[in-house]
Amino acid sequence: MTTTTDPTRERTAGAGATTPASRPLRRRRARRAWLGIAYASPTAAMVVLFFLVPLVLVGWMSLHRWPLLAPPTLNAPDNFTGIADNDLVRSATWFTVKYTLVITVLLFAISLGLALLVQHRRPGVGMFRTAFLLPMAVGFASASLLFLGLLSDEIGPVNDLLGRLGLVDGYVSWTSGSANSALTSAVVLVLWRFAGFNMLILLTGLQAIPPEIYEAARVDGAGRWQTFRRITLPLMRPTIALVLTLMVTGSLLAFDQFWILTRGGPDNSTTSLVMVIYREAFIRLDLGSAAAISVVLLGVLVVFNVIQLGVLRRRSN
């Protein structure tokens, strides 16, 4: 997705740089460079102050005992050794990985299915697309509260509906009954909220495939499944890689859905890593420990993304 090749077709370049006539051109180019720097300076200020500085700071904090309300003292590497002894971190890591796998597989399958369903102009296609996209306009926290009510026994219709269909027997407490039902609730919520968005990205990839290629495949007598496997999937690779990266990153950083829908329960069974970071920082008031977990999580994500980009680049060559 990041083509950093230079697209600004600078017409002044290569106009005979050694002739005397090129001096005004060169001066003009220097002036444009300064203008560019001026226009880019707000971006640079934001990126340095609110991204690079915190990035360094989080590493610095992880080396210190950093209570919320007292001056920090150096204690490296206690925060990192503390992680290994923390049972909650261990169970949260395991849970977060499991959740990430489940979400990535299901969300990808559903989003791709939806994208394939609505990729052609057909009657009703605009309505379908809108219906799938609308949930993404609802904030994720609001969506979590919506599902809290929807799945509740007090006002929610789900238990009634499933009971009438004979699928459940009596009262099921979806969001807090058991570890599995709590996870399922969160998964359904995330699928509902994010399938449309991922469908949109996949749709842009699908529509970037030139129709002539499909035409040629049909002339060659390729079946539907063959066309999908031999043409659609390979040509969609960059888009698919992007979508998968977004899904994995998003799931590893899950917070809202568990904080609001399941409260991390029952018995911490749906406590994600980011919830542990929050708890270390603002409930146990130990910012250093929170920073250490952040640094580890950060490292994992960067390694994952670098591998992902490497695979992507190699295949697109």
Place this chain on the structure above:
Amino acid sequence: MFDSRARSRWGYSVTGAALAILFLFPLLWSGWASVRTGSGFGLENYDRLFTSDNGIRPHHVVNSVVVSALTVGGTLVVATLGGYAFGRFRFPGRDLLFLLTLAILMVPYATILIALYVLLGWLGLEDTLVGLSLVLIMFQLPFSIFMMRNSFEAVPHELEESAQMDGCASFGTLVRIMLPAVRPGLVTVGLFAFLTSWSEFFAPLILLNSTDRFTTTLAVVNMRTASHGSIDYAALEAGVVFMAVPCLVLFAFMQRSYVRGFTSGAIKG
């Protein structure tokens, strides 16, 4: 042949309609549940949403509006200038800065918010709406800069050159000639910034401490997390509807240009 095509059209319509109903159902249900009362239909739930002890207050709504306005405005200004710089100028450090901006996507959120909390304290911006908005603008930058760079690149060079020939200064060219040409991109970036800042939960949760600085989202979620006994689900659904309606209305109006901006700018190559 004809038969199978008719059958596949049927299959498409039925599947599409069933899925559409499935996706729309939760939205419709929350609207219905928010007006249902013990005896019939009415606005009692909304009444409780605004008057109960840990319900939301008008200043929470004002806070949300302020944060959204600052975030949308700030994102548009920074991303327009930055996108123009990346799309139309060559300068030292350009590619590095662009990559760094995109790297914000790779290092998301939770991992640096703890540090941002400390940093905003040093800057005297802890527990302020301005500090929160600055952080939200930063998180909007990768998408917005990428989008605006592509939008500016797509504008024909002749347009800019003829304006400069007429003696337009660079900034004048940007405002009078370029901005109208990149409007779809601006709409997409602005809408995205609004949807995020209006509904954002995690960043305000960490960066805002005092309850009178809370945004609406924080206040509504607080009704659930602060309740130790029973949860007032109906008032919660009223809160959900109250939060979602502005977003849904905006989204419905702008969906076309939003999707168009997305498909033309966001994912190239």
